[in-house]
Structures are given as C-alpha cells and as structure tokens.
Amino acid sequence: MLAEVLTQVAIVIGFVLPVAAGVFIGRERLSQTVSELRPRLRTSAPALLLLGCVLVLNRYMRQNEPNVGFYMTETIRSIEGEFVLIFQDIATPLLTEYFTASYIYGYTFLLLFTPLAYFALSDTTMFRRLLTAYSLNYALGVVLYVLVIAYGPRNILPEFVAETMLYDNNPKYQYLTGEVNRNTNVFPSLHTSLSATVGIFAYYTRDEYPKWFPVAVFIAISVIISTMYLAIHWGTDVFFGLILASVCVALSNMLVGRWSLTDLFDRLDDDSLDAVRDRLGR
Amino acid sequence: MNCNPTDPVDGVDRRSVLAAGAAGLSLSLSGCVDTVRRVVDQDGTDQLSLSIVTVPADADRESIRIAYHLESHLESIGVDVTLKARSRTDFLKAVLIDHDFDIYVGQHPADYDPDFLYEALHSTYANEAGWQNPFGFDSMAFDTLLEDQRRADGEQRKQRLANVLRGVADEKPFDPICRPDEIRVANTTRFDGWGQGHLATRRGYLGLKPDAGVDRLNALVTDARPSVNVNPISATVRERGTVVDLLYDSLGTVVDGEVLPWLADSWEWVTGSEANEADAEETTEPTRPTTTARVSLREDCRFHDGKPVTAADVEFTYQFFQDTVLGRASPSPPPRYRGHASAIDDIEIEDEYTLRITAAAGTDVCKRAFTVPILPKHVWQSELEDRLGNSQEFSAPQGSWSLVTSDSIDPTGSGPFQFKNNAERDHLTLERFDDHFTLREDVEGDHLLAPLVDELRFTVDPGSPSSISRVASGNADVTSSMLAAYSLGDIPEDDPDVERLESPSWTFYHIGFNARTPPCSNLHFRRAICRLIDKEWIASEVFGGHAEPLAAPVTEEWTPDDLAWDGADPETPFAGTDGTLNVNAAHDAFQAAGYYTDDENRLQGRY
Missing domain, CATH: 3.40.190.10 (Periplasmic binding protein-like II)
Known part of the structure; x- marks a missing residue:
C-alpha cells in the first residue's frame, strides 16, 4: 500500500520537477550548473552534511519518541477554540481536491524544487542558507514534537471535519504520512514552517527568479491553508509554524554568513575536506 | 520566564527569546495559560470545573464524539470543562492505574458473563489499580447484591442480577450508553x-x-x-x-x-x-x-x-x-x-x-x-x-x-x-x-x-x-x-x-465517574450529568444506527424488563430532544442536585 502511494507521488514529482526546472531555472543556468557541479558541491558539503544528519536524527526521533512530552491539545483548544472550523464553511469537493493536492504534491514539490533552483545559482550562499534553514526547521521541529503531545482537529472534532478530512477522503495517504509522522506530531506545523521558509527565500531571490517568487508564495500559502482545511493542524500550530520559519531563516542568515566557511574552504586543498569535517565534528 | 509580569515586554531581546529555545517556548506558554485562568477564576466566583478523558479519533472516533457531546452540553450549562485526548495506553493508565480523571468515555471490554460487574463495582477493589473498580465506587449494600448474584445460578441468578443492574441505573458509578454492532x-x-x-x-x-x-x-x-x-x-x-x-x-x-x-x-x-x-x-x-x-x-x-x-x-x-x-x-x-x-x-x-x-x-x-x-x-x-x-x-x-x-x-x-x-x-x-x-x-x-x-x-x-x-x-x-x-x-x-x-457483542460504550473525589463522588451530581447525554441520538447519529442504546450494561438476555430500552433512560432521561440540550431543564436537574448557576451562567461548585 505504501509502495503504491510512494510511486504515485514519485511519478508526479518526477514529471513536474524537470518541467519547472526548464521554466524557472532555464537552460543556461542548468548547463552552467553541470559544469560547475564539483566546486559547488564542495562548497555546500557542510550544509548538505548537516541536513543529512538532521534528517537521520529526525527520523530516528520520530520513530522512537521518548516519553517526556506534555499533553497540550487542551491548551491549544483553550487558545483558539474552534477557529479551524471556519474552513468547513467554504468547503467544496473541488476545493478539497485542490488542498489535498497542495498538501501532498505541492509541498513535496516546493521542498525539492527550491534547493534545486538555488543550486543552479552561481553563488551558493542561498543554497547553503536554505539547507541550513531546512535543517533548523527539522531539528527544532522534532524537539517541539517530543515536548508537545497534541492531537489535530481531525482527532478531536471528527464530526465537523468529516467532509474535508484528508484520510477519510483518501485513506491511502495515511500510509504515507504514517511512515513519517505520528498523530501526536501536530505542534508546530512543519508543513507550514517549511513552506513559509521557502516563501521567504523566494522573496530573497526575487531578482534571480522573478517568475518563481509569485508561484512559490502561491503554493506555500495553499499548503499552509491546506493543513487547517484538511483538519490536520490547529491555527496555533500554523501560527507557531510561521514563527519557527522566521526563526530558522533568521538563524540561517546569521550562521551561514558569519561562520564564513567559504573562506575556510578557499584556503584548503580539495583533499583536506576530511580535515574540515573533523573541525566541524568538534 | 516570559510569564513574569515585571519583565518589560520590549526588554526581552531577540537573542534571549531564541536562547529560551523551543522547549522554553512551549513550556512557558502553558504556564501563561494557567496563570490567565487562575486570574479569571479569582474574581470571587467558584465555577465548577471538570475534565473528561478519552482517546483521540484515530483510536476511537465514536468515543471522542460522545465526549464532545458531553463537553458541549456541560459547557452550555456553565461548567468549566476540559476535554483531554490521550493515547490508548495513557488513557487506560489515567483511568485504571492512576485514577486521575473526573469522567471518562470509553469502551468497556465487559465479558460474555455479567459477573464482570463484580470486579467492576465491588468496594474491596475501590483502591486497587486495574479493571477492578476503576470508579472507586463503594457501597456495602451493593457489595451484598454483587455477592448474592454470584452464589446463584439460572433464573435465581438472573433475578438477583437484576437488582445489581437497578442499582447501577440508580447510583450511576458509570452509565452505559450503547452497544455497538x-x-x-x-x-x-x-x-x-x-x-x-x-x-x-x-x-x-x-x-x-x-x-x-x-x-x-x-x-x-x-x-x-x-x-x-x-x-x-x-x-x-x-x-x-x-x-x-x-x-x-x-x-x-x-x-x-x-x-x-x-x-x-x-x-x-x-x-x-x-x-x-x-x-x-x-x-x-x-x-x-x-x-x-x-x-x-x-x-x-x-x-x-x-x-x-x-x-x-x-x-x-x-x-x-x-x-x-x-x-x-x-x-x-x-x-x-x-x-x-x-x-x-x-x-x-x-x-x-x-x-x-x-x-x-x-x-x-x-x-x-x-x-x-x-x-x-x-x-x-x-x-x-x-x-x-x-x-x-x-x-x-x-x-x-x-x-x-x-x-x-x-x-x-x-x-x-x-x-x-x-x-x-x-x-x-x-x-x-x-x-x-x-x-x-x-x-x-x-x-x-x-x-x-x-x-x-x-x-x-x-x-x-x-x-x-x-x-x-x-x-x-x-x-x-x-x-x-x-x-x-x-x-x-x-x-x-x-x-x-x-x-454477538457484549462490549459497550460508557461514561465512567471517579467517585473518589468531588464533584463526581456525589450521587445526585452523577445522575444530573447523565441527563446531559442523549443515548438515543448517539446510537442513531454517532453510530449511524449501528448501535443499540442501553440502560443496563449487559446483554439482552440478562436485562430485566424494567431496564430494557424504551426510547429513553428509565432513571435519567435526556434533558432535551434529538441531541439538543434544553438548558433550562438541565439547570433544573443540577439545581435539584444542589448546584446553582450564578447570573453569568456559571455552574457553582459546592465544595
């Protein structure tokens, strides 16, 4: 069942990514990227390594969540009441289809295409900032997941969200999300924070990618709304997802600029990459 | 840290907020909410507060819907109510082991034979952890009834068991709601x-x-x-x-x-x-x-x-x-x-x-x-x-x-x-x-x-x-x-x-009361709460008709005629119609139990 859904997502994304690359990145940048592949990878290695480590850690933590969290569903409800139900008023079958596609495909596309686009820029700063921001999102996100045990609207108000609830309409996606998430991982919304992160970066690079900026923002907003429309997240989760995104972007701007790893790299031979890894490891 | 009212809001610089880290953020938030609530509560009133614990929809969609039904009715009569969703394990731990609940909603495993009521209600188990008497219910008279039905067989046992069931319907250590298909x-x-x-x-x-x-x-x-x-x-x-x-x-x-x-x-x-x-x-x-x-x-x-x-x-x-x-x-x-x-x-x-x-x-x-x-x-x-x-x-x-x-x-x-x-x-x-x-x-x-x-x-x-x-x-x-x-x-x-x-099924949905602590230790309070639940509506709407409403927690063959379902609970009929609560009627029920409502529609605690 899982394989079926995964294949479906992979096919769609595998088709859309090259098209988007052609439209937004352009042939010139892509061919330049191919020729500068090695030096760009070298400069970005620490950021890639960081993201890799965080993703592995994230997966491990989500599968073996230590039992130290606090139940917070009650708190979230006392803050926002039944705010998320306003989306039920605008619900139509078509809109449900649209937001389901946003939640599954739009989100995956945003997350994969953005690093690709920034890797195609001759200056790797944005690429490294983005990867660092992703890493921070996942790292801080998983800490909050462990600390805050909360159930989303679909788990508390099932009767009011049945019409739009993702898994009622498409039970198959439960295999996909179940693979990466537990049902208590709702605070904050990582869909929101990562989409917002991509949106903020699209704003930063609006000169390089003028056409991408509005598209990215549109998809990001769709994903963010979809989390509430599909009754996965509370407004509070989304709000803190936005805060998390701002924090992560700000931190990555500080870190990637200040540590100046590029200078360090310039002074080193290709062969001493291992030495750098050791330094970072310390 | 962020809750301290003497901290000038502007004085908190960005770095220290970041330093507080993710953990601090969430923890301090919960603290803030608590503080706010305490302040609200301190305006001279003593609103009755209750918690309902159950499992989330992923574990049992019908349980949380019943809990929500009860929560919204309690809210409308002016109770400060908190609905707590817990994982299956944590739910059973809170109810059966820690006895840390006021009211819970869940499915009872019951048994093919109604003698499960013995361990569920006998007072010797009131302080034990487990499926034995999670309600902390203790009544000497009741113990005798439970023991009497044990010692009999056949028709005599059925008659003695009927007395136990009438006792449950009267005293409501728990209230059976319906039996799902x-x-x-x-x-x-x-x-x-x-x-x-x-x-x-x-x-x-x-x-x-x-x-x-x-x-x-x-x-x-x-x-x-x-x-x-x-x-x-x-x-x-x-x-x-x-x-x-x-x-x-x-x-x-x-x-x-x-x-x-x-x-x-x-x-x-x-x-x-x-x-x-x-x-x-x-x-x-x-x-x-x-x-x-x-x-x-x-x-x-x-x-x-x-x-x-x-x-x-x-x-x-x-x-x-x-x-x-x-x-x-x-x-x-x-x-x-x-x-x-x-x-x-x-x-x-x-x-x-x-x-x-x-x-x-x-x-x-x-x-x-x-x-x-x-x-x-x-x-x-x-x-x-x-x-x-x-x-x-x-x-x-x-x-x-x-x-x-x-x-x-x-x-x-x-x-x-x-x-x-x-x-x-x-x-x-x-x-x-x-x-x-x-x-x-x-x-x-x-x-x-x-x-x-x-x-x-x-x-x-x-x-x-x-x-x-x-x-x-x-x-x-x-x-x-x-x-x-x-x-x-x-x-x-x-x-x-x-x-x-x-x-054939013997499990049933029910709400359980913690009779160890106020307010649910009060028999009249429990009965008034039961009047907020429309079993008939739950069976037809929440279960889509795939359940039969119950007044007694046992299968049909053991249910005495006077406790057979007849459109409404014989002891505590719903105070309303078609799932909609008649707030005045509910208030009357609580008033009769000794609980009154203040002029801001808050139900007052007696303790």
Missing part, C-alpha cells in the same frame, strides 16, 4: 470457514481452512499495542485479550455463550455434602454456599517450550491471579482477571492431571473463572524470583509493577498458536503450535477447532476504512479489530469475495 469483514478467496467463532476470541482463528499453498493468515488490527507487548495481565496494553486467547489455553472456552471444556478434558460438579463431608459435622454456623468442581486436565499437553502442562500450573495461575507476589511482599493483585480469581476459594491437587477447585460462587461464575489463561509456572515463577531477588526491600506497586507491565516476559503458553516474531507498530506474527491438543487425531468434541494455518500475522493498519479496502482487494484476509461504526458504509455490498461477519 460488532462487524468485521473477511476475504473468502484464501480461507474457508469464516464466522464459526467470535473474532475477538481464540475460536475466530481456529478451524479456518487455508486453500492449497496458503501458509499465512493476514489479520488486520487498528491497535498497534499487541505488536509491542503481549503481556497477558497488563491493563494498559490489552483490550479484549484476543492475542492472549491464542497464546494461552484456559480450562474452558466460550462457545456461543457457554463454557465448554478446553484444556480441561472435563469437569464434574461435586455436590455440597460430598465436598464438605469432613467438616460438615463440626460447623454449627451455616457455611457459605460453595461449588466444587473436580477438573481433569487433558493429558500430555505441552507448553510451547516443551514442558508439560500439569495441575501445578493451574494452581499456580489462580494463586498468581490473586496475588502476583504470592505472599512474598505486600499483596499485589494483577490489574486483570481479578474477579475471575476472586471467585476461587480453594484448589486442591489430586494428582498430576486432576484438581478440585472450590468456588465461593455458583457454577456459572465458577465456569467463568475457568476462562483465564493458564500460565506456565516455571516461566512466571522464575520471573517473580528474579524480581524478588533483586533488592532487600521489595515492593510491587499494585497494577503497575514490572511483572504486570513488562514486554520482555517470555510469551510461552500452551495455546494453539505460539509467538514467532514482532516488529513494533508493524506486526505481531504467531505460528501454529503443532503439539496443540486440538491437532491430535483422537480428539473428540465438535467445539475443539484446531489451528490449521501455519502462520497468523496481525498487521497494524491505520484505520477501519483502509482495513476494509485492504481486505476487499485481497491484501489481507480479515479485520481482526472490530470495525468502527463510521466505516461500515465502506463495506462493498456486492463483492462475492467479501464476507461481512456480524458477531
């Missing part, structure tokens, strides 16, 4: 014989004939706990004990509501005079009525590790179920099977395969005691010794000590299937126990169905709708978990490969 689906392409036995019991998995080349029965469960822990006496990871039923044998097995010999070859009832022959002369006081059974075990049965099953194992099991430390420290009865074991007064081993079991109860209740899993003495005794040996000052917190919770105890039983392997939150796989007595050629008895398939795998699936489509598409053979009411419409109707299995 117990429906599952099976795919008929690979196995023959569905529907012979109840799929919540061992019988459902026996006698199923696999087609040639089929070596595994793939059953879907929506509860991941069996894949993590198969401890037979844990209260927080077991619901109805289906897996326990397969791994372990019991003396008798339930077939269509009757207990028939299983691990026991037979039992005969020894008449009172025979049983008390020796001491009948000496006693001048009337003796307590008891029942004695002479039980013969099947010979040459083995546990999965090859050791023989003997009378000593049976004796050990009943002693262990009365006290898991066997008198070596302060008593620590298990959180399951408490009522079963309490019925047994005395066990006498006659020889390796024969025992005399004396129960302070009639034959009905004595037979119920025969349905507990027989544990291998050598495994559990050594587990106990290991723990006893570890420290000088040994203590075994009742209901939650490691022997009754651990997932590392050897799952060896003598049942038709043995443990093969598991993957947490993915599957639990059992394999046929080839030495099981039902596989012997000379075994007699139509009810002795045998395990026919090589392997039985319980695969964890996220929910009922996806389970149904998996069975319909042939990716699985049967849904082992009872299907949720909301998913029943998904069952394909004209698919020749899909068989809809309906089983």
Whole structure:
C-alpha cells in the first residue's frame, strides 16, 4: 500500500520537477550548473552534511519518541477554540481536491524544487542558507514534537471535519504520512514552517527568479491553508509554524554568513575536506 | 520566564527569546495559560470545573464524539470543562492505574458473563489499580447484591442480577450508553470457514481452512499495542485479550455463550455434602454456599517450550491471579482477571492431571473463572524470583509493577498458536503450535477447532476504512479489530469475495465517574450529568444506527424488563430532544442536585 502511494507521488514529482526546472531555472543556468557541479558541491558539503544528519536524527526521533512530552491539545483548544472550523464553511469537493493536492504534491514539490533552483545559482550562499534553514526547521521541529503531545482537529472534532478530512477522503495517504509522522506530531506545523521558509527565500531571490517568487508564495500559502482545511493542524500550530520559519531563516542568515566557511574552504586543498569535517565534528 | 509580569515586554531581546529555545517556548506558554485562568477564576466566583478523558479519533472516533457531546452540553450549562485526548495506553493508565480523571468515555471490554460487574463495582477493589473498580465506587449494600448474584445460578441468578443492574441505573458509578454492532469483514478467496467463532476470541482463528499453498493468515488490527507487548495481565496494553486467547489455553472456552471444556478434558460438579463431608459435622454456623468442581486436565499437553502442562500450573495461575507476589511482599493483585480469581476459594491437587477447585460462587461464575489463561509456572515463577531477588526491600506497586507491565516476559503458553516474531507498530506474527491438543487425531468434541494455518500475522493498519479496502482487494484476509461504526458504509455490498461477519457483542460504550473525589463522588451530581447525554441520538447519529442504546450494561438476555430500552433512560432521561440540550431543564436537574448557576451562567461548585 505504501509502495503504491510512494510511486504515485514519485511519478508526479518526477514529471513536474524537470518541467519547472526548464521554466524557472532555464537552460543556461542548468548547463552552467553541470559544469560547475564539483566546486559547488564542495562548497555546500557542510550544509548538505548537516541536513543529512538532521534528517537521520529526525527520523530516528520520530520513530522512537521518548516519553517526556506534555499533553497540550487542551491548551491549544483553550487558545483558539474552534477557529479551524471556519474552513468547513467554504468547503467544496473541488476545493478539497485542490488542498489535498497542495498538501501532498505541492509541498513535496516546493521542498525539492527550491534547493534545486538555488543550486543552479552561481553563488551558493542561498543554497547553503536554505539547507541550513531546512535543517533548523527539522531539528527544532522534532524537539517541539517530543515536548508537545497534541492531537489535530481531525482527532478531536471528527464530526465537523468529516467532509474535508484528508484520510477519510483518501485513506491511502495515511500510509504515507504514517511512515513519517505520528498523530501526536501536530505542534508546530512543519508543513507550514517549511513552506513559509521557502516563501521567504523566494522573496530573497526575487531578482534571480522573478517568475518563481509569485508561484512559490502561491503554493506555500495553499499548503499552509491546506493543513487547517484538511483538519490536520490547529491555527496555533500554523501560527507557531510561521514563527519557527522566521526563526530558522533568521538563524540561517546569521550562521551561514558569519561562520564564513567559504573562506575556510578557499584556503584548503580539495583533499583536506576530511580535515574540515573533523573541525566541524568538534 | 516570559510569564513574569515585571519583565518589560520590549526588554526581552531577540537573542534571549531564541536562547529560551523551543522547549522554553512551549513550556512557558502553558504556564501563561494557567496563570490567565487562575486570574479569571479569582474574581470571587467558584465555577465548577471538570475534565473528561478519552482517546483521540484515530483510536476511537465514536468515543471522542460522545465526549464532545458531553463537553458541549456541560459547557452550555456553565461548567468549566476540559476535554483531554490521550493515547490508548495513557488513557487506560489515567483511568485504571492512576485514577486521575473526573469522567471518562470509553469502551468497556465487559465479558460474555455479567459477573464482570463484580470486579467492576465491588468496594474491596475501590483502591486497587486495574479493571477492578476503576470508579472507586463503594457501597456495602451493593457489595451484598454483587455477592448474592454470584452464589446463584439460572433464573435465581438472573433475578438477583437484576437488582445489581437497578442499582447501577440508580447510583450511576458509570452509565452505559450503547452497544455497538460488532462487524468485521473477511476475504473468502484464501480461507474457508469464516464466522464459526467470535473474532475477538481464540475460536475466530481456529478451524479456518487455508486453500492449497496458503501458509499465512493476514489479520488486520487498528491497535498497534499487541505488536509491542503481549503481556497477558497488563491493563494498559490489552483490550479484549484476543492475542492472549491464542497464546494461552484456559480450562474452558466460550462457545456461543457457554463454557465448554478446553484444556480441561472435563469437569464434574461435586455436590455440597460430598465436598464438605469432613467438616460438615463440626460447623454449627451455616457455611457459605460453595461449588466444587473436580477438573481433569487433558493429558500430555505441552507448553510451547516443551514442558508439560500439569495441575501445578493451574494452581499456580489462580494463586498468581490473586496475588502476583504470592505472599512474598505486600499483596499485589494483577490489574486483570481479578474477579475471575476472586471467585476461587480453594484448589486442591489430586494428582498430576486432576484438581478440585472450590468456588465461593455458583457454577456459572465458577465456569467463568475457568476462562483465564493458564500460565506456565516455571516461566512466571522464575520471573517473580528474579524480581524478588533483586533488592532487600521489595515492593510491587499494585497494577503497575514490572511483572504486570513488562514486554520482555517470555510469551510461552500452551495455546494453539505460539509467538514467532514482532516488529513494533508493524506486526505481531504467531505460528501454529503443532503439539496443540486440538491437532491430535483422537480428539473428540465438535467445539475443539484446531489451528490449521501455519502462520497468523496481525498487521497494524491505520484505520477501519483502509482495513476494509485492504481486505476487499485481497491484501489481507480479515479485520481482526472490530470495525468502527463510521466505516461500515465502506463495506462493498456486492463483492462475492467479501464476507461481512456480524458477531454477538457484549462490549459497550460508557461514561465512567471517579467517585473518589468531588464533584463526581456525589450521587445526585452523577445522575444530573447523565441527563446531559442523549443515548438515543448517539446510537442513531454517532453510530449511524449501528448501535443499540442501553440502560443496563449487559446483554439482552440478562436485562430485566424494567431496564430494557424504551426510547429513553428509565432513571435519567435526556434533558432535551434529538441531541439538543434544553438548558433550562438541565439547570433544573443540577439545581435539584444542589448546584446553582450564578447570573453569568456559571455552574457553582459546592465544595
């Protein structure tokens, strides 16, 4: 069942990514990227390594969540009441289809295409900032997941969200999300924070990618709304997802600029990459 | 930190907020909310507050809907109510072990025989952890009723039980809401014989004939706990004990509501005079009525590790179920099977395969005691010794000590299937126990169905709708978990490969009160709360008609006429119509119970 859904997502994304690359990145940048592949990878290695480590850690933590969290569903409800139900008023079958596609495909596309686009820029700063921001999102996100045990609207108000609830309409996606998430991982919304992160970066690079900026923002907003429309997240989760995104972007701007790893790299031979890894490891 | 009112908001610089980190953010937030609430509460009023604990929709959609129904009605009459959703394990821990709740909503495992009410309500268990009296209900008069029904059989027991049920309806230690239709689906392409036995019991998995080349029965469960822990006496990871039923044998097995010999070859009832022959002369006081059974075990049965099953194992099991430390420290009865074991007064081993079991109860209740899993003495005794040996000052917190919770105890039983392997939150796989007595050629008895398939795998699936489509598409053979009411419409109707299995059910949805602490310790308060629940509406709307509303927590055959469902609860009818509360009528009910509402529509606490 899982394989079926995964294949479906992979096919769609595998088709859309090259098209988007052609439209937004352009042939010139892509061919330049191919020729500068090695030096760009070298400069970005620490950021890639960081993201890799965080993703592995994230997966491990989500599968073996230590039992130290606090139940917070009650708190979230006392803050926002039944705010998320306003989306039920605008619900139509078509809109449900649209937001389901946003939640599954739009989100995956945003997350994969953005690093690709920034890797195609001759200056790797944005690429490294983005990867660092992703890493921070996942790292801080998983800490909050462990600390805050909360159930989303679909788990508390099932009767009011049945019409739009993702898994009622498409039970198959439960295999996909179940693979990466537990049902208590709702605070904050990582869909929101990562989409917002991509949106903020699209704003930063609006000169390089003028056409991408509005598209990215549109998809990001769709994903963010979809989390509430599909009754996965509370407004509070989304709000803190936005805060998390701002924090992560700000931190990555500080870190990637200040540590100046590029200078360090310039002074080193290709062969001493291992030495750098050791330094970072310390 | 961020809650301190003396901190100028502007003075908190960005870096220190960041430094507070993710943890600080969430923790300080919860603190803030608490503070705000306390401030609100301090304006001279004393609004009554209550919490309702239940499981989230992923675990049981109907439970949370009932809880929400109650929550919104409590809110509209001015109670400060908190709805707490907890994972299945944490829910049972809060209710059964920690007794940390005001009201809970859930499904009761109940039993085929109404004697489950004995452990559920007897006052001696009010302070114990486990399925025994989670309500903390204590009433001497009630205890007598519970004991009386135990000692009777047949029509007399039914009449005495009716008194217990009237007591429950009056005093409401808990309020039964409805009994859900117990429906599952099976795919008929690979196995023959569905529907012979109840799929919540061992019988459902026996006698199923696999087609040639089929070596595994793939059953879907929506509860991941069996894949993590198969401890037979844990209260927080077991619901109805289906897996326990397969791994372990019991003396008798339930077939269509009757207990028939299983691990026991037979039992005969020894008449009172025979049983008390020796001491009948000496006693001048009337003796307590008891029942004695002479039980013969099947010979040459083995546990999965090859050791023989003997009378000593049976004796050990009943002693262990009365006290898991066997008198070596302060008593620590298990959180399951408490009522079963309490019925047994005395066990006498006659020889390796024969025992005399004396129960302070009639034959009905004595037979119920025969349905507990027989544990291998050598495994559990050594587990106990290991723990006893570890420290000088040994203590075994009742209901939650490691022997009754651990997932590392050897799952060896003598049942038709043995443990093969598991993957947490993915599957639990059992394999046929080839030495099981039902596989012997000379075994007699139509009810002795045998395990026919090589392997039985319980695969964890996220929910009922996806389970149904998996069975319909042939990716699985049967849904082992009872299907949720909301998913029943998904069952394909004209698919020749899909068989809809309906089983008689004894489980029921209910709300339970914590009678240990105010306000739910007050009988009138509990009755007023019950009037906020529209059972008829819940059965038709929440369960889509796939449930019958209840006034008594037992099956129809045991329900006295005056407690049969007649459109409304006979004692505490809903204060409203069609699921909508009549707030004035509800206020009147609370006022009659001694609770009044202030001019801002807040219900005032009396304490």
